[in-house]
Amino acid sequence: xxxxxxxxxxxxxxxxxxxxxxxxxxxxxxxxxxxxxxxxxxxxxxxxxxxxxxxxxxxxxxxxxxxxxxxxxxxxxxxxxxxxxxxxxxxxxxxxxxxxxxxxxxxxxxxxxxxxxxxxxxxxxxxxxxxxxxxxxxxxxxxxxxxxxxxxxxxxxxxxxxxxxxxxxxxxxxxxxx
Amino acid sequence: xxxxxxxxxxxxxxxxxxxxxxxxxxxxxxxxxxxxxxxxxxxxxxxxxxxxxxxxxxxxxxxxxxxxxxxxxxxxxxxxxxxxxxxxxxxxxxxxxxxxxxxxxxxxxxxxxxxxxxxxxxxxxxxxxxxxxxxxxxxxxxxxxxxxxxxxxxxxxxxxxxxxxxxxxxxxxxxxxxxxxxxxxxxxxxxxxxxxxxxxxxxxxxxxxxxxxxxxxxxxxxxxxxxxxxxxxxxxxxxxxxxxxxxxxxxxxxxxxxxxxxxxxxxxxxxxxxxxxxxxxxxxxxxxxxxxxxxxxxxxxxxxxxxxxxxxxxxxxxxxxxxxxxxxxxxxxxxxxxxxxxxxxxxxxxxxxxxxxxxxxxxxxxxxxxxxxxxxxxxxxxxxxxxxxxxxxxxxxxxxxxxxxxxxxxxxxxxxxxxxxxxxxxxxxxxxxxxxxxxxxxxxxxxxxxxxxxxxxxxxxxxxxxxxxxxxxxxxxxxxxxxxxxxxxxxxxxxxxxxxxxxxxxxxxxxxxxxxxxxxxxxxxxxxxxxxxxxxxxxxxxxxxxxxxxxxxxxxxxxxxxxxxxxxxxxx
Amino acid sequence: xxxxxxxxxxxxxxxxxxxxxxxxxxxxxxxxxxxxxxxxxxxxxxxx
Numbered sequence: 095x096x097x098x099x100x101x102x103x104x105x106x107x108x109x110x111x112x113x114x115x116x117x118x119x120x121x122x123x124x125x126x127x128x129x130x131x132x133x134x135x136x137x138x139x140x141x142x143x144x145x146x147x148x149x150x151x152x153x154x155x156x157x158x159x160x161x162x163x164x165x166x167x168x169x170x171x172x173x174x175x176x177x178x179x180x181x182x183x184x185x186x187x188x189x190x191x192x193x194x195x196x197x198x199x200x201x202x203x204x205x206x207x208x209x210x211x212x213x214x215x216x217x218x219x220x221x222x223x224x225x226x227x228x229x230x231x232x233x234x235x236x237x238x239x240x241x242x243x244x245x246x247x248x249x250x251x252x253x254x255x256x257x258x259x260x261x262x263x264x265x266x267x268x269x270x271x272x
Numbered sequence: 273x274x275x276x277x278x279x280x281x282x283x284x285x286x287x288x289x290x291x292x293x294x295x296x297x298x299x300x301x302x303x304x305x306x307x308x309x310x311x312x313x314x315x316x317x318x319x320x321x322x323x324x325x326x327x328x329x330x331x332x333x334x335x336x337x338x339x340x341x342x343x344x345x346x347x348x349x350x351x352x353x354x355x356x357x358x359x360x361x362x363x364x365x366x367x368x369x370x371x372x373x374x375x376x377x378x379x380x381x382x383x384x385x386x387x388x389x390x391x392x393x394x395x396x397x398x399x400x401x402x403x404x405x406x407x408x409x410x411x412x413x414x415x416x417x418x419x420x421x422x423x424x425x426x427x428x429x430x431x432x433x434x435x436x437x438x439x440x441x442x443x444x445x446x447x448x449x450x451x452x453x454x455x456x457x458x459x460x461x462x463x464x465x466x467x468x469x470x471x472x473x474x475x476x477x478x479x480x481x482x483x484x485x486x487x488x489x490x491x492x493x494x495x496x497x498x499x500x501x502x503x504x505x506x507x508x509x510x511x512x513x514x515x516x517x518x519x520x521x522x523x524x525x526x527x528x529x530x531x532x533x534x535x536x537x538x539x540x541x542x543x544x545x546x547x548x549x550x551x552x553x554x555x556x557x558x559x560x561x562x563x564x565x566x567x568x569x570x571x572x573x574x575x576x577x578x579x580x581x582x583x584x585x586x587x588x589x590x591x592x593x594x595x596x597x598x599x600x601x602x603x604x605x606x607x608x609x610x611x612x613x614x615x616x617x618x619x620x621x622x623x624x625x626x627x628x629x630x631x632x633x634x635x636x637x638x639x640x641x642x643x644x645x646x647x648x649x650x651x652x653x654x655x656x657x658x659x660x661x662x663x664x665x666x667x668x669x670x671x672x673x674x675x676x677x678x679x680x681x682x683x684x685x686x687x688x689x690x691x692x693x694x695x696x697x698x699x700x701x702x703x704x705x706x707x708x709x710x711x712x713x714x715x716x717x718x719x720x721x722x723x724x725x726x727x728x729x730x731x732x733x734x735x736x737x738x739x740x741x742x743x744x745x746x747x748x749x750x751x752x753x754x755x756x757x758x759x760x761x762x763x764x765x766x767x768x769x770x771x772x773x774x775x776x777x778x779x780x781x782x783x784x785x786x787x788x789x790x791x792x793x794x795x796x797x798x799x800x801x802x803x804x805x806x807x808x809x810x811x812x813x814x815x816x817x818x819x820x821x822x823x824x825x826x827x828x829x830x831x832x833x834x835x836x837x838x839x840x841x842x843x844x
Numbered sequence: 845x846x847x848x849x850x851x852x853x854x855x856x857x858x859x860x861x862x863x864x865x866x867x868x869x870x871x872x873x874x875x876x877x878x879x880x881x882x883x884x885x886x887x888x889x890x891x892x
Contacts, residue, residue, distance in 0.1 A: 226727030
């Protein structure tokens with residue numbers, strides 16, 4: 095029981111079997127690595143690289159203006175807002191709600207800005223056909239997602255980052271029509 | 273057992289060391305005292321964390337839904353700190369002291385540093401727990417700003433971290449005096465090298481903790497206006513994720529140590545094993561980026577480079593250990609005469625020795641569950657469908673619990689008799705303990721994995737969203753029920769371990785002056801098994817079969833997740 | 845030890861202080877410094 099104090103000539107190249115496993119492992123590592131840039135070129139789902147610094151009060155004011163100009167109705171107290179296809183849309187998290195409710199058209203791209211007015215939140219889109227997409231939302235950061243709904247129906251947004259005692263009631267909605 | 277290759281005269285002061293009655297290895301009395309103290313508090317933390325665990329698991333089981341919301345988040349905070357920080361780091365400081373003294377035949381560098389380190393860590397641990405239990409730190413483990421806790425909470429973490437840093441410094445200085453005093457000959461033993469790796473990672477971890485927590489303390493005390501949440505996340509994950517990489521290095525060192533202790537396994541190639549540890553030192557800490565893949569602020573280039581541990585070189589390192597650890601075991605078993613078929617050596621392994629079974633199951637679950645899921649959900653784009661879902665805790669319960677905690681429990685089956693010099697109570701039941709715990713935690717992980725695939729969030733008290741009509745299918749409730757049921761089984765396994773440890777440490781039969789009661793090793797039957805050639809030292813067909821199965825599972829899971837990603841909305 | 849012909853990797857493996865320095869410098873530059881630079885150099889949102 096030497097607890098693996100090496101023999102005198104311990105510093106040796108790996109033998110054939112070990113070399114083969116190193117080679118197989120390394121090739122797999124390259125596959126893992128290059129899958130990411132390749133998906134940026136050919137894939138349709140990529141993490142956004144666009145974000146800005148923003149004052150929560152500026153963002154909040156922009157959301158209010160967005161609601162005013164594009165509102166088409168209400169669900170309870172929450173306005174339903176329909177942005178132009180290809181246009182900008184704004185959602186803010188805060189006070190245990192995602193505000194406002196968006197109404198989008200399937201197959202159109204929207205430039206979605208999301209931020210928080212209080213704590214960190216997790217924007218978690220949930221819906222039929224196993225749709226689940228998640229993004230981290232920070233106060234002071236305008237997180238820009240160019241998003242294209244590819245399915246229609248009612249989608250819920252939950253908060254999946256702990257944001258205080260009533261974190262679990264924080265929800266919102268996105269409606270998508272054909 | 274006197275054939276400790278290359279051992280010279282130690283540097284112990286007269287009367288300050290003993291020779292182990294079982295292994296013949298030297299034991300420094302000061303180190304031994306602080307190993308015991310750190311281990312005791314580690315186990316206390318494990319107990320606190322385990323009670324929190326069972327309460328959380330029973331709350332997430334929809335049919336039980338035990339705790340009110342406030343206490344659910346509070347116990348989740350308790351669980352995170354005690355399990356991910358206190359249990360593991362107290363024990364790791366003990367492991368570092370053991371490795372640097374006993375394996376290098378040296379005294380501990382400084383008793384004073386060990387005492388101050390232990391006191392600071394203990395005070396910090398008590399402060400953090402007190403703040404959480406009194407409801408003044410309901411911020412969860414991550415304590416993301418601008419959620420704010422009481423200043424004493426942040427101060428507690430800082431004191432703990434400073435204490436841990438002093439412990440790590442004591443380790444490095446012990447190695448330094450061992451070399452200066454020539455208490456051993458030749459290169460470092462491999463286990464020492466693995467411990468150095470863990471210690472280096474610990475230093476980086478604690479430095480990040482200082483950079484993020486000192487300003488946060490000032491902010492909480494009203495001396496600083498704001499902390500930028502983006503800055504906080506980058507640096508905090510330098511603490512939060514890197515601290516778990518200490519475990520990886522420490523755990524793998526323990527695997528090598530235990531297989532050597534129990535079966536006499538020797539590394540296939542020292543340079544390869546050390547090279548793999550060096551890849552950890554250089555690159556494993558980049559993986560803190562795993563938490564920031566769907567964040568605003570950091571760039572795509574930063575995400576891809578860092579989440580990949582510099583083109584997955586740290587994953588390559590894990591794949592190397594995943595080959596050399598079972599490979600070393602296989603060669604040792606074949607050499608002892610168990611040569612039939614691909615897996616004859618595995619069938620003949622000492623499965624009723626909890627030190628062995630615990631380590632082996634930890635290795636399998638760490639690789640197959642923790643490793644594969646971690647690398648996959650840490651892929652930049654795949655994070656879109658996994659971030660903050662229950663797939664995350666599924667991953668790190670595979671690494672930290674099924675891997676590290678199970679490994680450290682297995683280690684305890686030897687630490688208690690050798691360091692505390694007490695023979696175990698209830699040995700029959702303890703032979704089953706690793707299996708009970710493994711089945712429980714495996715069930716928890718499966719439940720979390722599938723619930724997470726359905727998008728169910730982690731850190732969430734009530735997925736019925738307090739009456740909001742978000743449909744939860746019976747299937748999803750079923751996966752969460754598995755979390756609860758597995759939690760009960762794992763808790764039972766843990767309780768058996770904790771009760772037996774406490775009973776043995778405080779009331780166990782002393783084994784001073786005689787070898788420990790053995791858990792059972794492997795008989796050498798090589799006499800009739802034919803000749804052993806030099807080439808046989810590197811023949812590992814069974815291990816090859818195992819790693820090819822691992823690689824296949826890896827490839828399938830990885831591409832299945834890309835397929836799931838391809839089905840969601842377009843985004844860029 | 846100390847032999848002129850010792851491989852550089854072997855020498856590195858016997859030098860805990862060098863390992864400590866590398867272990868601090870590499871992740872701090874690649875992960876922390878670069879990450880904090882990205883975060884702090886964000887432009888102000890135009891909010892179109």
